[in-house]
Amino acid sequence: MSKTRDLINAHLYPVLATFTVIYGSIQIAPIAQQARYFNRCVEAAPKGINTARAVMFCHGRPAMPNKASRELKL
Numbered sequence: 639m640s641k642t643r644d645l646i647n648a649h650l651y652p653v654l655a656t657f658t659v660i661y662g663s664i665q666i667a668p669i670a671q672q673a674r675y676f677n678r679c680v681e682a683a684p685k686g687i688n689t690a691r692a693v694m695f696c697h698g699r700p701a702m703p704n705k706a707s708r709e710l711k712l
Contacts, residue, residue, distance in 0.1 A: 680693060
């Protein structure tokens with residue numbers, strides 16, 4: 639029994655750990671790519687626009703309603 643446990647500890651756990659790291663990185667790659675595109679969009683905003691409006695634009699909202707614009711004036 640001890641020999642079997644030693645074999646599992648020596649071989650199976652490292653293989654499972656490697657598989658888990660590779661699978662996790664594959665799963666998170668699209669999220670990282672989306673974040674890179676979003677950051678580029680915010681950085682490419684015109685210099686006269688504040689960061690909040692640039693973020694809204696990159697999320698797909700072209701402008702704020704007038705009432706919200708007055709309340710959130712930065």
